Amino acid sequence: MPEVQSFAMPMTESADLVVDGGRTTRSGAAHEVVVPGDKSVSHRALLAALLPGAPATLTVRGANAGGAVRALLPAMRALGLGVRAEGDALVVRQPVTPQPQHVRPHPDIDAWPEDVPYLHTEGSSAAARLLIGVLAGTGTHAVVDGDEVLRHRPMDWLVDPLTELGADITYLGEPGRLPVRTAGPVDRPGTVDLRVGSAQARSAVVLAAVAAGLPVTVRHPVRSRDHTERMLAAFGKLLTGTEREVVCGDGGYTVPEAIDIPADPSLAAYPVAAHLLWSDGGVLRIPRVCLNPTRLGFFDVLRAAGADITYEDRRTTAGGEPVGTVVARGGLDGVTSVRVDSPALLHALIDEVPLLAVVAATLPGDSWIGCAEELRFKETDRLATTARMTEAFGATVDVADDGLLVRGGSALGAGLVPGFEDHRIAMAAATLAMALPGRTTVAGGACHRTSFPDFADVQRAVGARICEDSNR
Numbered sequence: 067m068p069e070v071q072s073f074a075m076p077m078t079e080s081a082d083l084v085v086d087g088g089r090t091t092r093s094g095a096a097h098e099v100v101v102p103g104d105k106s107v108s109h110r111a112l113l114a115a116l117l118p119g120a121p122a123t124l125t126v127r128g129a130n131a132g133g134a135v136r137a138l139l140p141a142m143r144a145l146g147l148g149v150r151a152e153g154d155a156l157v158v159r160q161p162v163t164p165q166p167q168h169v170r171p172h173p174d175i176d177a178w179p180e181d182v183p184y185l186h187t188e189g190s191s192a193a194a195r196l197l198i199g200v201l202a203g204t205g206t207h208a209v210v211d212g213d214e215v216l217r218h219r220p221m222d223w224l225v226d227p228l229t230e231l232g233a234d235i236t237y238l239g240e241p242g243r244l245p246v247r248t249a250g251p252v253d254r255p256g257t258v259d260l261r262v263g264s265a266q267a268r269s270a271v272v273l274a275a276v277a278a279g280l281p282v283t284v285r286h287p288v289r290s291r292d293h294t295e296r297m298l299a300a301f302g303k304l305l306t307g308t309e310r311e312v313v314c315g316d317g318g319y320t321v322p323e324a325i326d327i328p329a330d331p332s333l334a335a336y337p338v339a340a341h342l343l344w345s346d347g348g349v350l351r352i353p354r355v356c357l358n359p360t361r362l363g364f365f366d367v368l369r370a371a372g373a374d375i376t377y378e379d380r381r382t383t384a385g386g387e388p389v390g391t392v393v394a395r396g397g398l399d400g401v402t403s404v405r406v407d408s409p410a411l412l413h414a415l416i417d418e419v420p421l422l423a424v425v426a427a428t429l430p431g432d433s434w435i436g437c438a439e440e441l442r443f444k445e446t447d448r449l450a451t452t453a454r455m456t457e458a459f460g461a462t463v464d465v466a467d468d469g470l471l472v473r474g475g476s477a478l479g480a481g482l483v484p485g486f487e488d489h490r491i492a493m494a495a496a497t498l499a500m501a502l503p504g505r506t507t508v509a510g511g512a513c514h515r516t517s518f519p520d521f522a523d524v525q526r527a528v529g530a531r532i533c534e535d536s537n538r
């Protein structure tokens with residue numbers, strides 16, 4: 067594992083979120099809310115427009131409109147695709163005149179490669195990593211870069227296996243990190259072993275192999291979210307394999323003219339957690355949620371611990387993803403602790419760890435969230451920032467190399483808590499604050515826009531008192 071970043075000084079570029087505890091709606095009420103489209107499925111659907119043979123127009127309906135997905139659009143435009151919002155859809159047209167992006171200065175780079183598109187994906191690691199995979203499959207010459215935070219996140223997780231398969235990828239700055247230059251396609255069939263469970267790393271290699279039409283077997287240590295494989299299979303691509311490998315075989319695929327994006331389970335988790343933490347009875351329904359089992363860890367862990375969460379109206383979409391309604395009834399009475407102790411379960415709730423930690427802090431027993439070493443390489447070192455945020459409410463959290471031990475039974479209180487400019491940390495903090503008496507300010511909490519632009523509206527619809535305050 068590479069060296070982790072230091073997040074000693076919380077940054078507060080975004081407005082604060084101010085939350086007053088308690089629920090505005092009557093006890094036992096029924097609520098139904100809609101959450102945004104799945105971020106991961108949105109990234110993959112948009113990138114399908116860059117696969118060889120993609121249709122002249124691809125309509126992605128219900129895409130997530132947060133900063134992480136938007137970060138991909140200027141890069142696509144720089145590659146000569148037209149991307150336009152039409153209602154709740156993003157319409158991708160090709161080819162159009164490329165719209166170059168501005169180069170972000172880098173302390174170690176004086177001369178940038180000329181005559182190749184410069185592609186900047188802001189802070190979105192999924193956008194950068196999946197894009198590198200597609201470029202390595204199509205043999206497109208380009209530079210892929212990101213913001214200061216993304217420039218610290220590991221890219222060797224995918225660049226190493228892509229290079230083994232023959233791709234020409236060079237680091238322009240620090241080895242293992244962005245920016246990278248892609249200059250030649252994967253062209254050596256074979257088997258590669260991934261050393262991390264990252265779905266982005268696996269997806270990059272699978273997308274490269276499929277785009278290049280190269281027979282490749284990708285062995286991986288854990289079956290993390292499998293949206294790429296499901297999407298490609300829905301396009302007709304023959305992918306076989308087992309729990310630990312994906313075999314990208316011969317045979318073509320057809321990218322359809324429209325793809326529907328189901329709602330994001332990692333975003334549905336916030337109103338569900340708020341509802342359970344209020345523990346005042348009632349029922350909350352969230353329709354059209356992606357029920358892919360590789361994404362349901364947060365709900366499954368709470369169900370196993372005794373919470374009443376069910377999945378209803380299940381069906382499978384044309385895109386290969388199961389969807390349905392997530393229904394939460396009652397609260398957390400009888401739930402004493404939670405436990406995550408397998409890599410597959412951890413990956414099924416990887417983005418919900420900060421939220422699970424704050425829920426665990428309200429329980430009487432000690433909870434363990436393990437197998438989580440990859441959390442150190444997110445927007446922040448999320449083992450450290452989750453602990454610091456949860457402790458700011460009065461909780462006791464022990465940080466291990468690979469996880470968090472959240473001690474039960476601490477007295478929790480409202481106050482000023484750090485959001486670390488990390489959307490998952492900020493939304494978890496605001497959600498716990500909804501259940502605590504008094505006023506909490508989540509510093510920089512408006513960074514929720516990275517993945518959940520209408521977070522405050524949705525939480526208000528289930529009874530929260532939450533607003534933005536840029537005047538602190």
Ligand SMILES: O=C(O)C1=C[C@@H](OP(=O)(O)O)[C@@H](O)[C@H](O)C1
Nearest residue numbers: 106192263264265266267416417
């Ligand atoms: O494949 C994806 O779209 C994602 C995979 C996960 O990251 P890793 O691949 O780094 O585990 C997750 O944390 C991220 O929000 C989105």
Ligand SMILES: C=C(OP(=O)(O)O)C(=O)O
Nearest residue numbers: 189190191192417444490
């Ligand atoms: C970690 C996340 O995304 P990414 O890795 O794409 O930045 C996230 O959405 O929590």
